[in-house]
Amino acid sequence: MTIADSVLLTDLYQLTMLQTYHAERMNETAVFELFVRRLPPERNFLLAAGLEQALDYLENLCFTAEEQDWLASTGRFSADFVAALADFRFTGAVQALPEGTAFFANEPILRVIAPLPQAQLVESRLINLLHYQTLIASKAARCVLAAAGKLLVDFGLRRAHGAEAGLLAARASYLTGFAGTATVLAGMQFGIPIFGTMAHSLIQAHDREEDAFERFAAAQPGNVTLLLDTYDTEAAAYKLVQLAPRLRERGIAIKGVRIDSGDLAEHARQVRRILDAGGLTHVTLLGSGDLDEHRIRALLAAEAPLDGFGVGTRLDASTDAPTLDMVYKLQEYAGQPRRKRSEGKATWPGRKQVYRRVAADGTLAGDCLGLEHYPQPGQPLLRPVMTQGRRLQPPEPLSVIRDRVRAQLAALPAALRTDETAPPYPVDIASELRELTTQLDQKPH
């Protein structure tokens, strides 16, 4: 049983509530919806991601004997309740936005319909899984829009928040349009293309920088990208020009170079000039070092001759907006719509659907948040993905999701595609939903 698989990766209150539901035989159907209450000011849209991992989690949910024993040992739970957990499985239905779909505040991206205890217990981990990949896909999308077709690679594992974040950031950025990742395990686990160059330590471990270049090149003749900025970036470029003929004689071509510090635009111009003058016009330039969408845009605006970018820390931790206000709320129980009315945190009740209108030219023209049973104009976005606890389809290939993201980004209104905070994309609330809300607010509790 690994950390990520354990049913105990949940909040204690889920289990205390389950004990209440167990004692009260509250087992009727509950409907929970997962959505983001507000977009951060730094995000004009979000991209749904993480659904496959969420469905894996639901399909495999169970309590091991060891977990039951431990729960019993805490003295917090009745023997009867702990014993009943042996049969706990997720048997519900799920509707969701396909991964890679753009969405906005208050729009459900996932709905769970299941007996109350099942739908309740999964809250913590469902948010945990969908929050992170959605966060990273949404950040990566801004980089993709900024990079205007240049190569992007995820370099963020080391400062991602733990193992799972490092691995899933590779997935979320790749499905958004990154060319790949430096994280090797993401290659093995998801078939994502992996990219790598060299670190400063390899240069430092040699007494002479040119020896490091030559030996590294000889050890992987098919894939030589050299790092230039360990001591003096331009001096290193000259060394490379000197070295290239000798490598060519040995059948080794230099594919690219990486610059990781200083004024990247200026260094890129100097290095390009030195390499071109030395006949190395085919050698590509990769920039890295605290990059994000703003710096990428600035580098391209300055006409820095960079062919690609490694984006690390600011991607994998989404540093400008490191969390989303994502929640999972009960909207219906035992056939009755339900509404939380907490100050500043009130929800729209009932089973809802997102209806998206598209203009003749393909541009998104506004959404309507309505009730599932009162269709509105536009395309309904939530689709069935699980029934009776089993997936309806095999996992979508990442290539399909990448195509969807490409289409979604192209369809966004222009103002939403920039780095600037745009006026919010229009999301209307259907009149039937407003009426239901008013009705519920008149009920005593």
Added chain:
Amino acid sequence: MTIADSVLLTDLYQLTMLQTYHAERMNETAVFELFVRRLPPERNFLLAAGLEQALDYLENLCFTAEEQDWLASTGRFSADFVAALADFRFTGAVQALPEGTAFFANEPILRVIAPLPQAQLVESRLINLLHYQTLIASKAARCVLAAAGKLLVDFGLRRAHGAEAGLLAARASYLTGFAGTATVLAGMQFGIPIFGTMAHSLIQAHDREEDAFERFAAAQPGNVTLLLDTYDTEAAAYKLVQLAPRLRERGIAIKGVRIDSGDLAEHARQVRRILDAGGLTHVTLLGSGDLDEHRIRALLAAEAPLDGFGVGTRLDASTDAPTLDMVYKLQEYAGQPRRKRSEGKATWPGRKQVYRRVAADGTLAGDCLGLEHYPQPGQPLLRPVMTQGRRLQPPEPLSVIRDRVRAQLAALPAALRTDETAPPYPVDIASELRELTTQLDQKPH
């Protein structure tokens, strides 16, 4: 093989460099040091954390046959190199700051001394592990200082970045002085006290709020904390006063209430007044909802009668400073000190030690970053923790680390203990280290 354990949770360039080292038989001793280049403006000090997980990683590092096969299948590596990986183990030595030690910019918190390939490969995951727990412990310390002895509980799992972050945030905040966590698995895995109340969904699933309170209380009579803000916080407090005598007759005492929205100070005052007037003076008040050290200080300054705080998203994602500029750099190879000179990223070379001076009253009085073999006044902080790939001591109990943190926080200069950005704590560079650096800069590369 789980995600967290896989040796392939590393950057591709580590493996391409290893292939070079393999081809060149570069197997001499390398010394790498892990440190933070700059403190974020929001942090006056950092607390080292994550060492136990880092040592676990080093002790268990190996390539499985499946991983070797996959590496071979990429076509990037020679058969000879891949075959040699079967025997790869970490056999080096490690020195480190004990967990919970305060530290500052440029001070190594961990040093690895091992054959170059071993010391190189572990870079990505060592940073990944030490970065996250150090990040969270350092954030949690600010909450602990702000809360002035009130109860603090980690509520952040759902918006932590993935499974491992959720679990390790519980550990990092507990070792810093939090009373515990809502994350159940942290209880099972680390023996950390777990705390839980109820969610709004339990209230919403009942038609009447008072029924929800009564049934929840009856289902866990020893541990009743009720959530008041689903509809109307003060109305819920009055319901509680009405309900209490009936519960008392059944032998059930209400332990506490939680308020999760609105003006927490004002609601807390109203609720305290209602509960006290109703004879419920013993019932404690827990506040939650987007809390951090600033809001906790403000609530206490406003004399909000809150007895404790649940801190979630802003803790587990360290939202005001979601990453640290933590790096792992080669400082010596084959007996020769090494130095990276990249612009803005130059390092202090050689094997270093942190010497800490303490004033007569116990307050930290300034550090000196010096060479290990040129002792300076003060206490050396880096201690041996691993040799020949094995731990020197069993893992420290968390209670020992908690005691250390308590002493460290008490010993910090007063200006560093506030929420404001203080002038940097003094860290001198020893003259011998400056001289070594100058010497190395005169060497050609």
